[in-house]
Amino acid sequence: MINLPLIPLLIPMLFAVILLFFPKRIILQRAVATGALALTVLASFWLIYEVYTGGILAVTLGSWPAPFGITLVSDLFSALLVSTSSIITLFVVLYSFESIRKEREKFYYYPGVLFLLTGVNGAFTTGDIFNLFVFVEVLLMASYLLIVLGGEKAQLRESIKYILVNVISSALFVSAVAYLYSVTGTLSMADLAVKIPQIEAVGILTVIAVLFLVVFGFKGAIFPLYFWLPGSYHAPPMPVLALFGALLTKVGVYAIIRTYTLFFTMNTGYTHELLSIVALLTIAAGCIGALAYFDVKKIIVYNIIIAVGVILFGAAQLTEAGIDGAIFYLIHDMMIKAALFFLVGIVAILFGTSDLRKMGGLMKTRPALGWFYLIAAFGLAGIPPLSGFPGKLLIVQGGFEDLKLWGSLFVLASSLLVLMSVIRIFLYAFWGDPVETVKIKEPVFRRMFYPAAGMVILTIVLGAGAEWFMPLISGAGEVLLNPSFYIDAVLKE
Amino acid sequence: MRSNDVIIQTATKAVVFIILLFAIYIFFAGHYSPGGGFVGGLLAAGALVLLMLAFDIETVNRIIPVDYVQIAAAGLLISLGTAAASILFGVPFFTHAHTYVYLPLLGKTSFHSATLFDLGVFLVVVGVTMIIIQTIGEDE
Numbered sequence: 001m002i003n004l005p006l007i008p009l010l011i012p013m014l015f016a017v018i019l020l021f022f023p024k025r026i027i028l029q030r031a032v033a034t035g036a037l038a039l040t041v042l043a044s045f046w047l048i049y050e051v052y053t054g055g056i057l058a059v060t061l062g063s064w065p066a067p068f069g070i071t072l073v074s075d076l077f078s079a080l081l082v083s084t085s086s087i088i089t090l091f092v093v094l095y096s097f098e099s100i101r102k103e104r105e106k107f108y109y110y111p112g113v114l115f116l117l118t119g120v121n122g123a124f125t126t127g128d129i130f131n132l133f134v135f136v137e138v139l140l141m142a143s144y145l146l147i148v149l150g151g152e153k154a155q156l157r158e159s160i161k162y163i164l165v166n167v168i169s170s171a172l173f174v175s176a177v178a179y180l181y182s183v184t185g186t187l188s189m190a191d192l193a194v195k196i197p198q199i200e201a202v203g204i205l206t207v208i209a210v211l212f213l214v215v216f217g218f219k220g221a222i223f224p225l226y227f228w229l230p231g232s233y234h235a236p237p238m239p240v241l242a243l244f245g246a247l248l249t250k251v252g253v254y255a256i257i258r259t260y261t262l263f264f265t266m267n268t269g270y271t272h273e274l275l276s277i278v279a280l281l282t283i284a285a286g287c288i289g290a291l292a293y294f295d296v297k298k299i300i301v302y303n304i305i306i307a308v309g310v311i312l313f314g315a316a317q318l319t320e321a322g323i324d325g326a327i328f329y330l331i332h333d334m335m336i337k338a339a340l341f342f343l344v345g346i347v348a349i350l351f352g353t354s355d356l357r358k359m360g361g362l363m364k365t366r367p368a369l370g371w372f373y374l375i376a377a378f379g380l381a382g383i384p385p386l387s388g389f390p391g392k393l394l395i396v397q398g399g400f401e402d403l404k405l406w407g408s409l410f411v412l413a414s415s416l417l418v419l420m421s422v423i424r425i426f427l428y429a430f431w432g433d434p435v436e437t438v439k440i441k442e443p444v445f446r447r448m449f450y451p452a453a454g455m456v457i458l459t460i461v462l463g464a465g466a467e468w469f470m471p472l473i474s475g476a477g478e479v480l481l482n483p484s485f486y487i488d489a490v491l492k493e
Numbered sequence: 494m495r496s497n498d499v500i501i502q503t504a505t506k507a508v509v510f511i512i513l514l515f516a517i518y519i520f521f522a523g524h525y526s527p528g529g530g531f532v533g534g535l536l537a538a539g540a541l542v543l544l545m546l547a548f549d550i551e552t553v554n555r556i557i558p559v560d561y562v563q564i565a566a567a568g569l570l571i572s573l574g575t576a577a578a579s580i581l582f583g584v585p586f587f588t589h590a591h592t593y594v595y596l597p598l599l600g601k602t603s604f605h606s607a608t609l610f611d612l613g614v615f616l617v618v619v620g621v622t623m624i625i626i627q628t629i630g631e632d633e
Contacts, residue, residue, distance in 0.1 A: 003580045010586075014573060020566035061587040 004050055005057050005074040007043040008082045009121040011036055012089075016114035026105045030097060033110040037090040040117070044083035051079045052472060056479065056489035058127065066491045067191040073127035073490055076476035077327060081124045081254060084331050087458070088246045088338045089117045094451040095342055096239040098444050099349065104149050104237070112149065116142035116243065123251045127490055129180065130187045132255065133173050136219065140166050143248060146240045147232065158235035165228040169218035176211040183208065190490035193263040193483045202266050209264035209271045213256065213278070220252025222312065223281040226305050230289065233301045238345030241297065245304050246338040250330060253308055257315045257326065261480040268318065276316040280407055282309030283414045290421035294356040296344045296429070299421050300337070303380065306418055307333040310411055313404075314395035322398025324477040328466075329391030331473075335459045336380050336387060340422070342452035343373045346445070347429050352438045356425060361434030369449060370430040372456045377426060379459050381419035387463030390470075498547065505547035512540035520615055521608075530611035534618025541619075542626055550630050561627065565620025572613025575606055 001007075015036030019029055051057055051074050060069040074082075093113060100109060119139025126132050144166075148159040181187060183204055184195045196205060217225045229249070233241055256275070264271055282305060289302030311333065314326030346369060348354040350362065363370040375386070382388035392415065399408030462469065479485045516536035523529030544553045579588040591605040 002583065003586050006580075006586050010573075010577060014577075017566055017569045017573060020569075021563060023562075059585045061585055063585050063588040 002059055004043075004047055005059055005072045005125050008040050008047060008086060009118050009125060011040045011043060012114040012121070013118040016111040016118065019111040019114065020108070023108055023111075024106050026102065029105060029110045030093075033093050033114060034090070036114060037086065037093055037117070040086045040121075041083065041090055044079065044086045044121075047074055048076070048079045048083055048472070051076055052475065056485065058490045058492075060490075067186055067188045070131050071127035071188055071190065071490050072125050073190075073486065074125055075479045075486060075489070076472055077258075077480060078124045078254075080327070080331060080472060080476060081250070081334075082121045084334050085117065085120050085124070085247050085250075088334060088455075089113060089243065091338060091342070091451045091455050092239050092243045092246075094454075095242070095345075095448060098447045099239050099345060100237055101150070107149060108145070109149060112142050112145045113243065115139075116146065116247070118142075120247050120251055124254060127189045128187055129189055129192065129259075130177055133170070133177060136173070136251065136255075137170060139248065139251065140170070143244060146243070147236045149240075150237065152235075155235045158232045161228055162232040165218065165232075169215055172211070172218070173215045176208060176215050179204075179208050179211065188490070189258070189262055190487045193487050194491070196263045196266060199266075205264070206267045206270055209260070209267070210274065212259055212264070213271070213275065216252045216255045216259070217278070218252070220249045220256060220308055220312075221282075221305055222308060223278050223285055226282065226285065226308075229305065230298060230301050233304075234295075234297055238341060238348070241301075242338045242341035242345070245301065245341055246334045249304055249308055250334055253311050253315075253330060256312060257330075257480070260315065261318070261323070262483050262486060265318075265483075272316045272318060276313055276404060276407060279309045279312035279316060280410055282306075282312070283410065284309075287414055287417040287421075291417060294428075296348055296354045296356060296425055299425060300340050300344055303340075303418060303421065304337060306414060307337070310392065310395060310414070313407055313411060314391075314398060317395075317398045317402045317404065318481070319398045319402050320474075320477060320481060321394045321401060323480050324470075324473050325391050325394025325396075325398055327391075327476050327480075328469075328473050329388070329395060332379075332387040332391050332459065332462060335455060335462060336376060339376045339452060339455035339459055340373075340380065342448075342455055343369065343376060344425065346448050346452060347373075347425075349440065349448070350437045351429070351435065356428040359429040359435055360432035361430070362437070363430040364434055365437065366445075368453070370426070372453050373430070374426055375460065376456050377419070377422040379456075379463060380422055382415050383419075385464055387459045387466070389463060390466040502547050505543055509540045509544055512536060512543065516540065520611065523611060524603075524605065524607065530614030531618055533611075534615040535622065537615070538619050538622035538626075541623060545626070545630065550627065561620045561623040563620075565617050565624065568613045568616025568618075568620060570613070571616065572610050575609040575613065578606075 015032055019032055022028060057074045058071055060066050060071045062069050116139050119135050119142060122135035123132055126135055144163055147162055148155055184192055186192055186195055199205060221229045233244055260275060286302045286306030286309060290299050293299055311326045311330050314322045314329060351359045379386035379388050382392040396408045396411055516533045519528035519536060520530060520533030576587045579586055589606045591603060593601055593603050596602050
């Protein structure tokens, strides 16, 4: 089927439009949204299978020849990310049934989630730099809705900051695309990868590469540009936060990895060096934040920033180990962040606060929750049988091969701080003297707990079965390291 | 306080039809000359806004009892359907089809499926503009 790369973004979009017709019928909204996401997950698995067996799939819309039309390209990297984001969105919707309020559900919550997934999957799949901008706007518009939906005071305040930062970075994105277009005369990514090595004015291209790093750094929260993230991600309710934490920054990270492996490789001594330094500073900033707060949301939010730094440090190396590690860690991090936000959300609901110092003794009343949280925390830190380990191992190995000794040691040291920050939640919330908890009904608890536990189990499968996933990961890394595969698939004949 | 606005109301009654006709003209002209679904939709919404200015929101809602959210959703559905129909024919998404037919009065006329896509854009623009104006206008 020639249109297969489009299916995982058409299904959520179609059902989001259908959901607009009956906003007040909550049961139907839940059922349609769940069904649509299940279909999306199946379609994305089919996509992985086809790409794995048959090579990169590329379709140029409107039957135009390749550099003139908009191309959508599914290589293993994007197909894996599309599957991961679809699975996470499915779990977020299941988790939302109990944790989002009815008045939000009546006001286009589920269409918003589906449109967000449309934008995320589109951004992962597109092979055109301006189309990437459009899909980023699609997901940002949906995220503006989700961050302000409910209209609480904190949400209103933080959504103004969030929208302001994103409008400015989007304007920068347009200018960066304009510069790139005026230098190269093309917008198709494969064609850019052909044209850029032929251009001798490396200086201007380096400037554009750094400009793109700034743009995607705003979206992906890298070191000096992450300032908006902790506040904005503190405002929305937990399922929305899980969706944002798992997907949104990762689109920026994906875009940096894609552009810095596919076409901004003309002056790696400057651009990729800059990227690794910025990545290490990002890790440092995230670690400081993760240790500084007594607020469970803030701790996990700063862990997003740490993970962005680790992934980009791997991606900056342009070695096989570094790139494979970055891809594995990216997929692991999307899943583990969703799982942690789910679990922490339940903890915050049980205690009626997100302040660690007012918590304690949950291990006696909710042991299952405690054990799943402990597994997720160990997974985040990268303890061997769990999913954080293989990715970080490869990233550190890549750093040693690439003579970035200090960087690798820094990443290893940051793991200790990550472990400390999440174990602190465990110590405060689950150990110690029991504190009065909010009474919630057992079925309500179970309907929040099962999606969270399911997400943790998926990360365990990803870690324990790393050997099964490695062929996919290294296949994805191979395309990133050899842009000619990508170019040939798009500009065939 | 409502002053005597018989002039504006009378003028509106005549002008609204001209604007609507112009909107439809611009919509159909889009393929060969400046225009298309977006400006056409904005013009049509402009006509409705003029009605709301001359009369008031409740009156206009009584004359045109539609839910603009549904208009916008229907527009999205039409656009998506036009683009996705190509999937059924096994060609890349968004591939359009066109043909020429001889109509009794108009003679040789071209039909292009891009018009249907534009119709979707038209409805989304009308729907979204009217939702914004209605929501702000009814807000106390």
